[in-house]
Amino acid sequence: MTRVIVAGPRGKMGSEALRMIEKQEDLELVACLDHKYAGSQVKDFDELPHLDATFYDDIQTCFNAVSADVLVDLTTPEYGYIHTKTALEYGIRPVVGTTGFTDEQLQELTDMAEDKETGVVIAPNFALGAVLMMQFAKWAAKYFQDVEIIEKHHDKKLDAPSGTAAKTAQLIQDVRETKKQGHPDEKETIMGARGADIDGMKIHSMRLPGLVAHQEVVFGSNGENLTIKHDSFHRESFMTGVKLAIDHVMKLDILVYGLENLLE
Template identity: 55%
Template sequence: MRGKMNPIHIVVAGATGRMGRETVKMITREKHLKLTGAVARSRKGEDVGTVIGLGELGVTLTDSLESALEAGQPHVLIDLTTPETVKRHMELAIDAGVRPVVGTTGLTEEEIKDLDRKCRERDLGGIIAPNFAVGAVLMMAFASKAAKYLPDVEIIEMHHDQKLDAPSGTAMKTAELISREREEKKQGHPEEKEILDGARGGYRQGFRIHSVRLPGLVAHQEVLFGGPGQLLTLRHDSMNRESFMPGVKLAVEEVMNRTGLIYGLENLMEL
């Protein structure tokens, strides 16, 4: 972490979205962080603080990440946009010598490898976090441990109805961690038949992932492990987006001291 006289300068892309608003608020509360740029698709030319209800912050919204990076001269880009734009935004940041901290999922393994290479070439750190909630990261770590002993598992993830990707990045990361700890095992009856296509959810290494999208939800996940005469349920619930802010803050602080692209907040924690 930088000292009081040398705050970490940050540009936020997606600054007027629900996560972006909480992130801007968090930055303004922390003395060692400083907002120097804000990107959004609308309200160009307006003060970001006025738009989100904080009062004037002296940072004008722009719809161009390139101009925000040039004008803001940040150390870190926090990108909270969409899967369609995140790769381009990360490339722009890395080319400008700016460390990306990304809360948007949807990148392929090959894209992540390519971005990691670009970070290392520029001696920069970068972080992609499928979930910034510390409790969700712990849930994923516990699921990984449980899979060694209870290999029959299903994942149910539940999010608000405006989420663009399914399954969620958290569910996919959980599935990845579980897959490292168990051999592939096709679950359910061998003659099982889906009466309605998709009723059994997405398939991953023999187990299933189910996605629920409803208004009123924020971000929730259950990992269910079954065994003879027993059921283990691991569940995490984010009631509001403030729950993600300690993880965002941790990522911003840690990315200053890392090289290469890190995937998953658990890699910044002592788990």
């Protein structure tokens, strides 16, 4: 039985994670981290599963009060970074769905995980379809040098571009020679109209109510376009990946960034 703490249990992703854990015979929810309602039980909230796990508003108090194997963090970059560091200090394995970490923070966490010999999984996207979309894009980038990434998310998302878009761009960079796309004399008459620039490729971020998580990677060549697209219409789509990460993090002694590194 793997004992799990969930940070961010009242959020849309966190509450979905609680429902997933409730259905798994090999997982046990032992506590939740939340900035409100310390001392409450999960079952006290009508919208959450009928579970006995207690809410804590202080991470060290939580870790000292309960025995846990894994911390599933679905909060914000600021708190996710602090939670991950603290979990490693306590020998608890983090599974992190929070995006927006800086390169310096990721390197620090990587070094810390290696020093502690404790597994960490940080995944920009837990949807298996999205992970495959990124891998397909990397494959296609070997043959199509001109590419733009369009990502669309709900209007409550804090970071732009999304972690998935940034990860996709990184994967494409691994196989693509730097190229400045578009006309050499191109000018933006409105600043930002052409999107963010990474190695000459463009990333565009859309934020609207009604969206969940959507991305398309559009490649262009002479006389043809190739579009690789993925849509998550419900946060339940992320839970297969969360469960996969929980299972794998128990076997790791390093930090793994990206769910694709856990797939065969």
